[in-house]
Amino acid sequence: MSVQHGDPLDDVLALAGVTSSLSTALVAGGDWAIDFEPPLAVKFNAVARGSCLLTVDGVPGPIPLAEGDCFLLIQPRAFTLASGPGVPPVPAGPIFSAAASGVAQVGETAGVRVIGGRFDFGDRARELLLDALPPVIHVPAGTAEAQTIRWSLARIDEELGGRPLASTLVTEHLAMIMLIHILRLHVAGGGPGLLAGLADPVVAPALRALHARPERAWTVADLAEVSAVSRSTLAARFRQAMGRGPLDYLTGWRIELAAARLRRGDGTVAAIAHAIGYGSESALSTAFKRVTGSSPRDYRRALATRITAPAGDTA
Template sequence: MRFDAPRVVKFNAVRRGTCQLEVDGIDEPIDLAEGDCYLLTRPRSFTLRSDPETAPVDGGVVFARAEDGIARAGQGDDVFLIGGGFSFGTRAQELLLDRLPPIVHVPADTPHAETVQWALTAIDQELTHRPMASTLIAEHLAVIMLVHVLRLHLERAPHAVSGWLAGLADPVVATALTCLHRDPARSWTVADLADTAAVSRSTLAARFKATVGQGPLEYLTRWRIELAARQLREGNATLASIAHSVGYGSESALSVAFKRVLGMPPGDYRKHPTMP
């Protein structure tokens, strides 16, 4: 089955049988075995096939005929997959996924993959038997699965990822990130953060830059602006109170930083929060 580029972060897991995954822009197909799962972190067309010679059918047409959430292609029942997608806002996409590879493949025999399999089995049961609140439970289980897939990817390829996610895999950088996230309004210095991580300022600065891609104070600025932007999108707080809550002493200080990071003043962003 051939699928158009998904608008969400697509995941599929093979519950029975085997198949191949082909993703536009990826040279080699990926063999998927029972228990394997994958994430498509980019909007790319992809094909799931039984063998290289079989002509694909339009997956959209097949899924348009789905009954009770189950779509069938062909006459056999030798391969069964469960799938779905995760939706992220633009800023969350940048923070979490933009530095990941286009596809994250988690084989069934990956160490510590048992939790992913447990979550998938539980999702399968919820969607098959439909007990009370099954959709809600399945959604939360899917988030658990996503977190564990990302954890496993970091364990397998800690140097293949950069940005915030890579920082969590470095104990020194993770300590500094925890401090910045826990108390973003504090007037942090590199020396303060280095003390919390029990390393020198130069060590912290170098490791933070190498993993996250920016310095600790630059990251703090962007994190503060992210928090301010969320308040502007979701509430009616005054600009002065928002500025104070994220560590700026005045509206003008927040406005200058906000425009530098997002390219527009806070007032314009509140009116058009999807523009960046």
């Protein structure tokens, strides 16, 4: 069977609407420790110079960070960066409020330099991708796989230091490169979810086929042929890796695609239905309501209400 191959991770990142931004850098020296409030977005920090210690609420033991190391804080948890154990921490707020020229400083020397930023994801990202990840991902600089991350980190530091033309745009794109490579490194681990599926040599070809042609009337037999295994093997491995069967996954992904098009105002409900593999508007409406709890038309009306609500309305 000749099958086109899509890129599920690329699809999910695009659908999740990921954006990145760099935050104020930190330089520190001597004995120091800083407490950070739980971030509202996915936080990343990288040690451009020196070393420090990371402690995250609910994660056992401190994590030593060497020069070139970086970490992603996936869940909104308080964390501490410190020169070492036993140093009483101070709140991050006043230190970063007093930052000058994009750099916050603690201590009178500058033996440690930490750069950081955030990744903002759309509404659906947590269920599609983030829930399958651990609360914090540490990427040591010494690993061979981290070469591109180290390269991106060095270029970000250069851009932040020199501030050439369009440096903000360049650093945001470099941060996205870091995110993708960190997720690639994590593909081999984790519990049920997209990353686990991409790490499985039986499941991954089926996933790529589903993402390349979501509108096709796939059967388990078709997908088993793509993965060159029996139907029972494909079904069992898919469920083990993804937490649900291949056709249930296809339904869920079609609904994600439909919801994204509804958010963009991209076509009528009938046109969306045909584009993603449903024979009629009513067939899409039935599946959409079963998955999301509302019909496509109600979903679109709710979006319009949210967009036109007064700015001060926090409901």
